[in-house]
Amino acid sequence: MTPVEQLRESMRKDRQWSFMYSMLDLDLDVSQGVILYLEDVSVSFDGFKAINNLNFYVNAGELRCVIGPNGAGKTTMMDIITGKTRPDTGSAYFGRTIDLLRLSEPEIAALGVGRKFQKPTVFESHSVFENLELAMAGDKRVFPTLFARLGGEQRDRIHEVLGIIGLQEQTHREAGALSHGQKQWLEIGMLLMQDPHLLLVDEPVAGMTHQEMDRTAELLLSLEGKHSVVVVEHDMDFVRSIAKRVTVLHQGAVLAEGSMDEVQNDPRVVEVYLGE
């Protein structure tokens, strides 16, 4: 971008500067029952359309599964929602009013969109409890953090989350000593500590044992209703065990949507994915 273009871009009429955010309406409005709207979104990388006119809606409190062959654009879709990738065209709204395309990654995270990456990263030399403590929603500036004391309510919240993710026995263990599956749960717990409205979970059961998978399914199901959750997963058995509604992505667009049975019997889906 030349300087002139940059200047023009920064002076665009509809542009919002960060100091104006406080004036923006940032209250999550789910009065229509929908928490996420992606409409006509397209992204291309070097001419390759990774997302192609995608329309995708998630209801408040819903647990949604997204499946699709490798390269279908599932991770890219999450990148768009979290502000990591900007789409070329289309719109992305969080609730009815919040335009995600105008917000930065940390701003989107602060508004209550939590994301779990494919590879779990926890703070290995901290205990499970401390990991949750650090992730807790609250004032994260330097001096408030220096003087922070854990209140009783916050302690209760940490123990509540420990219960949800089933790591009470590991409370004071170093996170680095946890098994792969336990680290994944801890990471989900860290997301929960931030009280997100919308949780995006990318391939949570990759590399898990069957028991761990069952436990993860229970965990995700227990979140339904309290949080809206979008789970991207390859493992069909796992998806079958949790999904009410499934969206099939193919070549950057929605190929089919419906219950697991409907989707599985859709001839187009059988052709591109399940039939493989």
Add this chain to the structure above:
Amino acid sequence: MLAVLLVVAVVVPILNLVVPESSPWHVSTYTVTLLGKYLTYALLAVAVDLVWGYLGILSLGHAAFFGLGGYAMGMYLMRQIGDRGVYGHPVLPDFMVFLNWPELPWFWHGFDLFWFAALMAILVPGTLAFIFGYLAFRSRVTGVYLSIMTQALTYALMLAFFRNEMGFGGNNGLTDFKDILGFDLKSDATRIGLFLASAGALALGYLACRWIVTSRLGRVAVAIRDAEARTRFIGYRVDRVKLAIFTFSAMLAGVAGALYVPQVGIINPGEFSPLNSIELVIWVAIGGRATLYGAVIGAILVNYGKTYFTGAFPEAWLFALGALFVVVTLFLPKGIAGLVGMIRTWRRSRSPAGPRAEAAP
């Protein structure tokens, strides 16, 4: 750790003042000053451990902050000389008279006041660290690049302070001090006072660092050390955390430098030598990273070794230090502090079996 320090701070002055010189228990004033110097090094090492051990910033420029603190104190001590210098000028230090300077440069004003010099010994290193850190952390410079930048920082300061035109005495630095706060620097009582001040500063600095690393901010620091991107992602302003802790650490280093100079009686640009900064990282590595008390142990042991070695075999010191560093990193990755931990767990694992084994015939 604090208990040991307290005992040392009480016993050493008694052995110096009360025990007669003929007694083998007598501690000479020379030794008191040497110990005082080690304590300032220990404070410097604690400052390095705070940023390196807990925050993961391998600063190879902390000697610069130490040196700046030292120069601030040196400037005060120079002005305390008054008209007792070789040239007898009432205001100008000798080196300025020698250079034919007509008057005191503006930045020397105020240094006749102790409180001002003491404040500058903290603020100047703090401000430099703040500006440096602001630029470096905001543009997310990390790892070896950051270390190289800190080396460049101290190297640049060394070159600058070597120049006579800078007004800090050039390569001779500042020396020939007479007294501090009106007390004769050569008297035993002043020496002990400085020793006690160093012990007190080390205790306070240690406590402050201990408080920081056990606070939630300390846990955020360790999180940054281990997974910086993740820490940013859960909402912490990583650059600001780094900036705050780095600046505080530089201020501690400045305090250490300010206490060091009156005890050794000289400050010159050699203190900014890049090698010095590397050496003090080695103290911390040998003592044990991320423990704080390990830094104290490392600084004191290595410098005791240095005093001994440079007396006995002066050329061998750097090789000995290098060898010690290699041995420790290979066999004691957690340093001497780690050894203490290892012995403890070994004892614990042995103790239930121990007595029974002894009872056997």
